Amino acid sequence: MNCPTCNHDNLLGAVFCAGCLMPLETSFPVAAPAPVNIPPPVQAPRALGSPAAPHPRLVLLDNAQPTGQVVVLPAGPYASPLLLGRNDLAGGVVVDVDLTRYGGTDRKVSRRHARVTAGADGRYSIEDWESAHGTWVNKRKLARGVPTALAVGDEVRLAEMVARFEIA
16 A cells, blocks of 8 residues: 555555555445344343332321331242241341331230231232231231231231231
């Protein structure tokens, strides 16, 4: 390739002229990249607990009015069943949802009080687990170990702690 400035014969592909160090115009034919066929992203099914999936929760009530305290129940494929109650580390009791900070001790919530289970169909149930003071759904006392279906708006009572079951 000859330099347009000094007419020096340069090697093919040189960027600068070896004779005068002026830049050479190099234009090599470049093939357009082959089109890449990228398939559309696959939409994974929403698992319980994903940001867009609804979360079950208990809205605490006082005289049938919300107190402003909400107990969000963990959701997801590994979060069911959930044991509700009060942690007692000295006694070796660790629950999934510790209700101590919501007044569980004063309201007589047992250490292993109730268990909430999410079904494969997205429906929830609750059962009294080992409570001393009982579990109720809509003012009906539950038999120990017998699952009872939960619906949005149900009143759930764990001893003296009253809440409304919601999914939000």
